[in-house]
Amino acid sequence: MQTIAEPEPTPAATTVTAQRIGLWLLPGFGAVLLIAFLAFPGFFPPMSPELTADQVADFYRQHTAMIRFSMITYNLCGIMLIPFFTVIVVQMKRMATPSQVLAYSYLAAVVTGATLFAIADIFWLVAAFRAERDPQLVQLLNDLAWLTFTAPVGMLVAEGVCLALAIYLDRQPRPIFPRWVAHFSLIVALAMTPSACSVIFRSGPLAWNGVVSFWLRIVAFGLYLAVMFFVVRAAVARQAAEQGAAR
Structure with missing residues (x-):
């Protein structure tokens, strides 16, 4: 009887x-996405939920080219941040935790967030298509785009909580990530939580264009990426x- 050879382990x-x-x-694709963010005319300042249907339609007629440029760039390049998040997952799996459920939960939250980001991107493109x-x-599609982009923060909160718990439970003498990263992750998750209320308010800090739902969320996520880049690199x-010392 012929035996099947076991696959060789991947070299360290x-x-x-x-x-x-x-x-x-x-950093490479993050710079490209930043250019697309700056190019979208609806972000500076963020479009108001109180605009009339005619005003929204006029916005899309006037800025069709830049909307398409920015959203097609998001469509092509946004998914390229996934490898960075999976590196975090790989490092979480190296932690001395009771199980790897937190690492897989973090990965599931990342995939959910990428999917919702892509859906919001498509809604903006469909609004500009005709x-x-x-x-x-047009106003309906614009509402769908903005609310899909701003309100679903549960997956971002889950990422922060899963990462923090994994760090707290890491019992190695020298943990994979420093303990302060867990505190930082929870603070970022807390800063993003109020954005869920953007589905209720049309004005004020909790509206989709508000200082809390839009700017605090964007800044918190950008800061998270910047800090985690250096933490993960280390x-x-x-x-x-x-691994070099072990050889």
Whole structure:
């Protein structure tokens, strides 16, 4: 009877190299996404939920080209942040926790967030696809885009909580991530939570264009990416050093 050979384990050096590639995709594609963010005319200032249907339709007619440029860029490049988040998952799986359920939960939350981001992007593109249609329909698509982009923060909160719990439960003498990263992750999750109320308010700080629902959420997420880049880079570098010393 013929036996099936077991697959050879992936070399440790290859594992670290793949993580470094995923890590450095963040600043590269993050810069591209920042350009797309600055190019979208509806973000500076953010469009108001109180605009009339005619005003919304007029906005899409006037800015069709830039809307398409920014949203197509999001569509192509937004998903390229996923490798960075999966590097975080790989590092979470190295933690001495009772199980790896928190790492897989973090990954599920990341995938959910990427899906909702893509849906919001498509709603903006569909609104610009036929800007000459009934203004009421353009307004509906605009509402769907903004609320899908702003309100669903449960997955972001889940990411922060899962990462924090994994760090708190890591019982290694030298944890993968410093303990302060857990505190930071929870603070970011807390800062994003009020955005869920953007489905209720049409004005004020909790509306989708408000200082809390829009700007605090955007700044908190950007700060999270920046801080985690350096934290993860240090963890991957330490893993490479440990594997080199073990050989």
